[in-house]
Amino acid sequence: MNAIIISALFGVIMMFCSWGVKSASTQKNVALIGLIVLILANLSQQNGWYVLDIDTKGMLSFSRFGLYANLLLFMLTLLYTWINGDEIAKVGNNAGDYYALFFFILCGVSILTSFDNLIMLFIGIEILSIPLYILTGADKKNLFSNEAALKYFLMGSFSTGILLLGITLIYGATGSFHLTAPVINASTGLAKEQFLLSGGLLLIFAAMNFKVSAAPFHFWTPDVYDGAPTVFTSFMATIVKAAAFIAFFTVFETQAKALGYSWGIILPIVIILTLLVGNITAVFQRSVKRMLAYSSIAQAGFMLFALYGKSEFATEGILLYAVVYSLATIGVFAVLVKMKEHSFEAFNGLGKSQPMIAFTTTIFLCSLAGIPITGGFFAKYYMLNALYVSGAGLWLLITAILFAAISVFYYFKLIQAMYFSAGEPAMNEIDKTYQYKLLLIAIILLVIGVLPSVLFNYLYF
Amino acid sequence: MLLFTLLIPFIAAIILLFIKNSKAANIAAISFSAFTLSIVLCIVFTKTTNIDLAWLPQLNSRFLLQADGLAKILLLLTAISFPAILIATAHNQLKNKHIFLSLMLFTQTGLTGVFLAGDALLFYFFWELALIPVYFLCSIWGGEKRIAVTFKFFIYTFLGSLFMLIGIILLYTNTPDHSFAIESFKHATLTSAQQMTAFVLFFIAFAIKMPIFPLHTWQPDAYEQSPTAVTMVLSAVMVKMGLYGVIRWLLPLFPAAAKTASVFIIDISVVGVLYASFIAIRQDDMKRLIAYSSIAHIGLMSAALFTQNEIGMQGVLVQLFSHGINVLGLWIVADIIEQQTGTRSMKHLGGLAKKQPTLAILFIGFALANIALPLTNAFVGEFLMFNSLFQFNPWVALAAGISIVVAAIYTLNMVQKVAYGEVSEMTSTMQAPNKYAQAVLIVLLIVVFFTGIYPQPLFNLTADTLQNLFC
Numbered sequence: 001m002n003a004i005i006i007s008a009l010f011g012v013i014m015m016f017c018s019w020g021v022k023s024a025s026t027q028k029n030v031a032l033i034g035l036i037v038l039i040l041a042n043l044s045q046q047n048g049w050y051v052l053d054i055d056t057k058g059m060l061s062f063s064r065f066g067l068y069a070n071l072l073l074f075m076l077t078l079l080y081t082w083i084n085g086d087e088i089a090k091v092g093n094n095a096g097d098y099y100a101l102f103f104f105i106l107c108g109v110s111i112l113t114s115f116d117n118l119i120m121l122f123i124g125i126e127i128l129s130i131p132l133y134i135l136t137g138a139d140k141k142n143l144f145s146n147e148a149a150l151k152y153f154l155m156g157s158f159s160t161g162i163l164l165l166g167i168t169l170i171y172g173a174t175g176s177f178h179l180t181a182p183v184i185n186a187s188t189g190l191a192k193e194q195f196l197l198s199g200g201l202l203l204i205f206a207a208m209n210f211k212v213s214a215a216p217f218h219f220w221t222p223d224v225y226d227g228a229p230t231v232f233t234s235f236m237a238t239i240v241k242a243a244a245f246i247a248f249f250t251v252f253e254t255q256a257k258a259l260g261y262s263w264g265i266i267l268p269i270v271i272i273l274t275l276l277v278g279n280i281t282a283v284f285q286r287s288v289k290r291m292l293a294y295s296s297i298a299q300a301g302f303m304l305f306a307l308y309g310k311s312e313f314a315t316e317g318i319l320l321y322a323v324v325y326s327l328a329t330i331g332v333f334a335v336l337v338k339m340k341e342h343s344f345e346a347f348n349g350l351g352k353s354q355p356m357i358a359f360t361t362t363i364f365l366c367s368l369a370g371i372p373i374t375g376g377f378f379a380k381y382y383m384l385n386a387l388y389v390s391g392a393g394l395w396l397l398i399t400a401i402l403f404a405a406i407s408v409f410y411y412f413k414l415i416q417a418m419y420f421s422a423g424e425p426a427m428n429e430i431d432k433t434y435q436y437k438l439l440l441i442a443i444i445l446l447v448i449g450v451l452p453s454v455l456f457n458y459l460y461f
Numbered sequence: 462m463l464l465f466t467l468l469i470p471f472i473a474a475i476i477l478l479f480i481k482n483s484k485a486a487n488i489a490a491i492s493f494s495a496f497t498l499s500i501v502l503c504i505v506f507t508k509t510t511n512i513d514l515a516w517l518p519q520l521n522s523r524f525l526l527q528a529d530g531l532a533k534i535l536l537l538l539t540a541i542s543f544p545a546i547l548i549a550t551a552h553n554q555l556k557n558k559h560i561f562l563s564l565m566l567f568t569q570t571g572l573t574g575v576f577l578a579g580d581a582l583l584f585y586f587f588w589e590l591a592l593i594p595v596y597f598l599c600s601i602w603g604g605e606k607r608i609a610v611t612f613k614f615f616i617y618t619f620l621g622s623l624f625m626l627i628g629i630i631l632l633y634t635n636t637p638d639h640s641f642a643i644e645s646f647k648h649a650t651l652t653s654a655q656q657m658t659a660f661v662l663f664f665i666a667f668a669i670k671m672p673i674f675p676l677h678t679w680q681p682d683a684y685e686q687s688p689t690a691v692t693m694v695l696s697a698v699m700v701k702m703g704l705y706g707v708i709r710w711l712l713p714l715f716p717a718a719a720k721t722a723s724v725f726i727i728d729i730s731v732v733g734v735l736y737a738s739f740i741a742i743r744q745d746d747m748k749r750l751i752a753y754s755s756i757a758h759i760g761l762m763s764a765a766l767f768t769q770n771e772i773g774m775q776g777v778l779v780q781l782f783s784h785g786i787n788v789l790g791l792w793i794v795a796d797i798i799e800q801q802t803g804t805r806s807m808k809h810l811g812g813l814a815k816k817q818p819t820l821a822i823l824f825i826g827f828a829l830a831n832i833a834l835p836l837t838n839a840f841v842g843e844f845l846m847f848n849s850l851f852q853f854n855p856w857v858a859l860a861a862g863i864s865i866v867v868a869a870i871y872t873l874n875m876v877q878k879v880a881y882g883e884v885s886e887m888t889s890t891m892q893a894p895n896k897y898a899q900a901v902l903i904v905l906l907i908v909v910f911f912t913g914i915y916p917q918p919l920f921n922l923t924a925d926t927l928q929n930l931f932c
Contacts, residue, residue, distance in 0.1 A: 316519070371619075372589040381626070388630050394658060397630070401623035408619055412612065420600050420608050453519050 001062065002041035002051045003070050003110035010034035011103035018096020024089035028081065031099040035078040038106065042070050058178060059117045066113040068458055069246050069319060073109055076239050076326050077102065083330070083437045087231045087337045092138050098232075101131035105240065112247040118167045118177045118204075121247060125163065125211065128243065129156050132236060136228040148227025155220045159210035166203030173197035179251065182258035191258045198259055204251060205266070211244040214304060215273040218297050222281075225293035230342075233289070234333030237296045242322035245303050249318050252307050267308055268396055274301035275403040282410045289342040291410055292332060295368060298407055299325050302400070305383040309390025316456050317382030323455060324367060324375035324448060331364040331441045338434075340426040347414060348423030356435045357427075358418045363442040365411040367449070370404055375448035380404065382452075462504055463512050463526040466536065466573050469497045470543075474566035483558035487551045490562040494544040494569070501540035505533050505922065511579070522641040525579040530923035531708055534778060535576045535701055538785040542697045543569050545905065549793045549898040550690040553800060555602055561690075564594040568694060575702055581629045581641040584710075585622065588666075591699065592618055595691060604686040614683040617676075621669035628662030631655065632714070646714055653717060660718035663711050664726075670703030671759050673726075674733025684752035689796040692748065696755050696792065697785040704759070704781060707766055708774075712930065723767040727853065730764035731861045733757075738867035742874070747795045747805045750875055751788065754831060757864055758784050764861060765846035771931050773849025778923040779916060780842025783830075783909075787839055790827035790905045794820065797898055798879065802887040807875060812884030816891050821880045823902045828876045830909050832869045838912040 010031075017030050041051065046067045081088075081102070089095040108128030115121045133156065137149025171177060173193035182191040191197050210217040225233045256263045278298025285291040303325075306318040335357060339346050351358040367376035384397055448455060473493035480486040512526040528536065547565070555561050571591030578584040592615065599611040629641070635655070636645040651659065669676045684692045712719050734757045741753035762780055765773040797820060798813070799805050814821040830837035833844075843865075851858040912919055 312519075366593075371593065372586045377589075381630075384627065385630050385634070388627075388634055394627065394631070397627050398624075401620070401627060404623060405616060405620040408616060412615070416600070416608055416612070419597070451517070453517050456519055 001054060001056075001060070002045040003038060003074070004107055004114075005051055006038050006041045007103050007107040007110060010038065011100050011107065014096055014100035014103055018094050018100060021096065024095045025085075027096040027099060028085035028089070031081055031085075031102070032078065034099075034103065035074060035081060038103075039071065039074045039078065042067060042074060042110075046071070059120050060111070060114045061116040062114050065315060065319075066246075066250075069113045069243075069322075070110050071458075072319060072323050072455075073113075073239050073243060074106065076242075076323065076330070077106060077235075079327075079441070080235060080239065080330050083334050083434075083441075084231045084234065084337065091229045091231060092140060098135065098138065101135055102235070104131045105235075109239070109243040112243050113250075115247070115250070116179050118170065118179065118251075121251065122160075122164060122167060124247065125160060125244075128240060129160065129211075132156075132240060135232040135235070136224055138232060139229045142227075142229075144227040145229060148224045151227075152220055152224045155210070159207045159217070162203050162210075163207035166200045166205075166207060169196050169200030169203065171200075173200060179254055181254045184257065189260060194258075198262070201252075201255055201259055202266075208244065208248040208251070209270060212241055212248060212300050212303070213297050214270055214300050215277040215297065216270075218274070218277060218300075221297055222290055222293040225296070226287070226290050230289065230333060230337045233293075234330055234337070237292070237333070238326035238329045241296065241300070242326055245300075245306075245318060245322060249306055249314075253310055256307070256309075264308075264392075267304065268392070271301055271304045271396070272399055274298070274304065275400065279403045279406045279410075283406065285410070286344065287342045288336060288339075288344060288347070288414060291344075291414075292329070292336070295407065295410070296329065298403065299368070301403070302380060302383050305387040305400070308387055308392055311386050311389045313382050313386035313389055317379070317386050320375070320382055320448075320452060320455055321379040324379040324445065327441055327445055327448075328364040328367040328374075328376065331438060331445075332361060332368070334434075334438060334441075335361050335364075338428045338430055340428060344413060344417045345421075345423070346426040347417040348421040348425060350417075350425040350427070351419035353425055354427065354430065357430065357438065360435075360438040360442040361418065362415050363445055365415055367445045369408045369411040371408075373446060373449045375445045375452065377449060378452040462500065462509050463528055463577055465500050466497060466504065466540070467526075467570055467577070469493060469500070470566040470569040470573065474563045474570065477559050477563035477566065480559050486559035486562050487547070490566060491544060491547045491551065493566065494540075494547055497569070498540040498544055501536050504528060505537050516580075516583070520582070520641070521639050522582040523580050524583060525642060526577040527579040528577060529929070530926040531705065531778065532576045534782050534919065534922055535698075535705055536573060538701065538782050539569060539572050539576065539698050541908075542694065542785060542789055545789060545793070545901045546690050546693045546697075549895075549901045550693075550796060551897060552895055553688075553690070553796075555688070557601075561598065561602060561688075564598050565690065565694070567594040568598070572694075572698055572702070576705060579643050581633065581643065581646060581710075583641070585626060585629060588622055588625075588702065589619075591702070592622075595695070595699070598691045599683065599687040602688040602691070606682070607686045610679075610682040610686040614679040617669055617679045621666040621676075624662045625666035628659045628666075631659050631662070643710070643713075646710075649714075656715050657718045657721070660711065660715040660722065663706070663715075664722070667703040667706040667711060668763075670706070671700055671763055672703070672756065673760060673763055674729055674736055674756075677733065677737070677756050680756060681749050681752045684755075685746065685748050689748075689792060689799070693789055693792045693796075696752070697789040700755070700759055701781055701785065704762055704766065704777065707763070708777070708926070708930075712766070712769065719767065719769065723769060726767045727764045727850075727857060730760045730767070731857055734760040734764070734861055734864045735867075738864045738871070741871040742867065744871075745807050747798070747807060747875065747879070750807075750871060751791050751795060754868065754871065755784075755788055757868065758788075761843070761846060761861060761864065764857070765849050768849045768853040770849045770852060771927060772845050772852070774927060774930060775920065775923070776842045776845025776849065778926065779912075779919045780839065780846065782919060783838035783842050783912060786905055786908055786912075787827055787830040787837075790823070790902055790909070791831060793898060793902055793905075794824045794827060797895060800895075801891045803890075804887050807878040809887045810879045810885055811882035812888050813880045813891075815884050816888050819899060820902075823899065823906055824880060825876055826906045826909065827902075828872045830913075831872050833865065836910060836913050838909050838916065840913060841916045 111124035139145035173196035282294035367374035574587030737756035833839035
């Protein structure tokens with residue numbers, strides 16, 4: 001509750017700040033303070049202290065998991081803003097507006113981690129999405145950015161419509177918006193109004209797949225990620241996506257049972273399609289930004305494993321995966337933002353001229369590829385284990401690792417460009433502090449890679 | 462003690478990143494690796510205690526290091542190889558030498574970890590850790606086609622280890638106490654179908670690493686294109702990871718499945734032995750010849766392993782060490798020749814015995830060991846291995862036996878072309894021999910003949926592993 005109130009409040013404050021304060025660095029600092037306050041507010045709720053103790057009538061429920069997810073996502077936003085503050089100021093006219101939108105997105109995030117009612121899911125998704133449409137089109141004079149925003153808006157609202165239809169059908173079946181586990185008749189194996197219920201769930205499934213950009217609902221992703229200003233792509237691909245996944249996870253953790261054995265058919269199909277489309281298409285990209293867009297589709301395929309069935313590995317794994325993937329992606333995008341162009345050739349010779357940047361980028365890419373001693377390894381490990389524990393066949397795991405091996409191909413293409421191809425990298429000036437910020441992300445990834453338990457301890461105490 | 466064998470190379474690798482002067486870096490790297498060797502010698506000759514630290518409490522995975530005879534003999538091989546390689550190649554000119562050396566020592570850390578880990582997740586961790594520095598070493602300092610070749614090697618082994626990871630997940634989920642320790646893995650309750658699946662998953666990883674025919678295609682290219690120091694690491698120590706994996710994990714964990722699969726695996730191993738031997742005859746490049754000969758030797762070891770009898774196992778345990786020493790010696794000779802003449806092509810070489818008699822004698826010594834002549838260390842291992850193959854099936858032993866004859870053909874052919882004949886144009890440009898490299902060769906040759914004449918210390922060292930496997 002604290003987080004929802006404070007984030008909305010700071011959204012408004014930032015709007016006034018963008019009107020009253022003209023200096024971009026002051027705006028950034030206000031935003032950073034806001035994020036710290038937000039983190040503290042969330043921490044205090046985790047320890048049982050509320051700003052306002054409102055009875056939500058069961059609309060929201062604040063679980064340990066949800067609050068902890070909040071905390072992690074807020075910290076990621078803090079890190080993101082701290083690193084990318086200057087780049088945000090370079091987009092458009094007034095950075096304050098964007099910070100305001102960030103806070104509104106975070107408000108949506110905190111609803112999505114704590115909803116207990118499908119109406120709140122809908123509201124959360126909307127609060128999350130609308131600022132994103134604006135951020136995508138933030139580079140007003142760039143046609144690609146405009147196109148991306150329009151495309152995103154049209155397709156996004158369509159998918160929200162589908163979500164709403166799904167919710168309606170479920171209401172028709174159960175007479176309630178609450179996320180309670182469906183009652184299944186033991187003799188028939190069906191729930192009450194099975195047809196309506198599964199129809200509704202499938203529609204929600206489709207809409208959520210759209211939000212997390214899983215195939216076959218991924219078509220907007222490359223264009224939108226490519227067209228949007230690079231700093232905002234970084235935000236979209238990480239924190240927003242992670243929040244959408246947590247919502248996705250929460251819905252189907254309780255509801256998947258209603259789909260019965262067909263869940264075990266639908267989900268693998270979507271997983272394999274997502275891995276296939278993401279990985280295979282990424283191999284053929286010539287622009288790093290588009291490659292990362294497809295890689296984010298591929299990574300979504302891995303995160304979908306958590307939905308297969310309930311287990312400790314799934315709950316811990318989805319948080320770990322979200323954090324590790326976000327950290328690495330924020331890092332890669334933070335480097336990409338400094339490039340003059342986005343082709344692979346632009347990175348040629350980076351290892352020689354900017355050893356520190358090249359080294360940190362290597363860590364990020366290794367983490368995305370899931371190589372040990374970076375966090376990505378344990379993220380993938382947890383997901384694979386979750387899949388196996390919840391009863392998926394070994395063939396699904398083997399398919400997954402085949403695609404993981406393919407992913408090495410395109411991530412390492414960038415490493416090869418940096419270290420093994422001679423050339424002058426097309427890179428803007430980078431100051432020392434920026435390098436240390438990147439190094440910090442790399443170190444966090446390495447720490448998680450050796451001791452992933454640091455992330456989970458809080459879930460249990 | 463065991464922890465130091467990991468920590469010293471690791472810390473040294475980090476320190477080396479900051480020593481820009483290549484001469485100082487050389488000295489530092491050599492002295493750190495020599496220091497590691499001295500500690501390993503202590504471990505080999507004394508009783509050691511296991512290291513058991515908490516690592517991942519949620520997963521119940523522990524930082525468990527343990528050393529039995531098998532681990533000790535490979536630890537010894539690793540610890541001998543690295544200083545030998547670093548001394549022998551100290552004079553090779555490379556840019557950014559300090560980073561090269563640092564990556565070498567990271568590799569040593571990974572390899573040592575693989576041989577000591579008693580916990581499956583930790584094993585997997587080190588298994589990958591040994592690979593990553595090698596990827597960079599080969600891609601940065603390798604030959605002309607290095608990038609594509611190294612990438613093939615990397616993807617091959619990475620995919621293999623992912624298969625192993627699934628095998629680990631399968632076993633871990635079925636252990637009674639949900640733990641990664643090798644002891645719990647032995648008590649996992651698996652149906653016979655599951656056991657077979659897990660066996661295949663593990664075996665793919667190990668077979669790629671060894672490599673066994675038909676998964677060997679990465680190897681000759683990778684050996685040829687890598688900088689020689691790395692080739693030495695790859696062929697002397699790294700391929701042993703696959704064999705080690707079979708002895709430590711595969712055979713004890715899945716005895717029934719191993720019995721079922723043994724005929725098939727022995728057959729493909731022997732096919733691989735013959736195939737590699739015959740290809741070796743046709744090679745003109747010294748590096749490629751040694752690479753194929755190495756595939757043949759490893760294939761023989763893999764065949765002997767799966768006969769699962771005590772004699773064969775003893776032979777393999779000794780041969781793990783001997784093959785490492787022999788192939789290291791051959792590589793060092795090949796490297797000296799290449800550094801001084803600028804070619805590896807045997808067509809252009811000749812007359813080494815006239816130009817540099819000492820080097821030629823050393824070369825012939827290692828060549829004889831490569832053929833496994835009596836008195837050399839390889840004879841001991843190969844004799845025992847053929848013995849076990851004969852007990853398994855005489856026809857298989859006969860087929861594999863052809864490889865001995867072929868080995869003599871290609872090795873002696875190499876000796877003839879390189880060491881004897883007229884002094885060729887290339888050979889005539891050779892400078893005075895590198896004293897340090899020759900000293901290393903002499904030491905290695907002493908080891909070759911000592912363990913060939915009196916192999917008992919090696920038998921004693923590995924006695925406990927044999928006992929665990931067969932009693």
